[in-house]
Every structure is written in structure tokens, then in C-alpha cells.
Amino acid sequence: MNNILNEIKTSKPEKTIVEISENLKLKVLEQLGKPRDLKKIVIHNVYGTRYRVNVWREIKENMVIITDSFFFIVTNNGDIVFSSPKLIKKY
Numbered sequence: 001m002n003n004i005l006n007e008i009k010t011s012k013p014e015k016t017i018v019e020i021s022e023n024l025k026l027k028v029l030e031q032l033g034k035p036r037d038l039k040k041i042v043i044h045n046v047y048g049t050r051y052r053v054n055v056w057r058e059i060k061e062n063m064v065i066i067t068d069s070f071f072f073i074v075t076n077n078g079d080i081v082f083s084s085p086k087l088i089k090k091y
Contacts, residue, residue, distance in 0.1 A: 017045045020078035028053055033091030039064050049074050
């Protein structure tokens with residue numbers, strides 16, 4: 001893991017933040033599953049290759065909350081190398 005993190009720190013991004021964010025949305029939906037009441041997935045670039053991903057669901061009419069939240073470290077191509085909590089099938 002440390003070798004991957006060192007490589008990430010020293011190399012330039014190959015994809016833009018927007019491209020990586022779109023890629024992460026697809027991966028979250030693929031691995032977590034798509035909840036029936038999904039409102040949106042919001043991705044914030046915290047710094048460098050670290051991202052916060054929040055899954056928003058409408059649990060009642062006009063009541064939208066974050067039901068899942070992840071912290072990712074990704075490669076310069078947007079591949080997830082670390083996830084907290086682990087990204088597992090839920091829906």
C-alpha cells in the first residue's frame with residue numbers, strides 16, 4: 001500500500017478531477033448497488049487523490065439525508081486503492 005501511495009504522490013494526474021469523480025460515481029453504484037430512493041451522489045475532492053463520497057437518499061417525502069459516506073484514496077487514473085468504510089454491496 002505504501003508503494004502505491006508514494007507513486008500517487010510523485011506522479012501527475014492522468015485524469016481530471018471531473019473525470020475521476022464521474023468514474024467514482026459509477027464504481028459506487030456498481031459496488032454498493034443503486035438504492036430505489038437515490039437522490040444523488042456527491043463527490044468532493046478533499047485534496048490530491050483523496051475523495052469524500054456521500055450517497056443521498058430521499059427516505060420520506062421532502063426528507064433527504066446522507067445514508068452512506070466513504071473516504072477514498074485513488075490512483076491518478078481514478079482506481080480506488082483505499083476505502084473507509086469498505087465499499088460492499090448493500091442495495
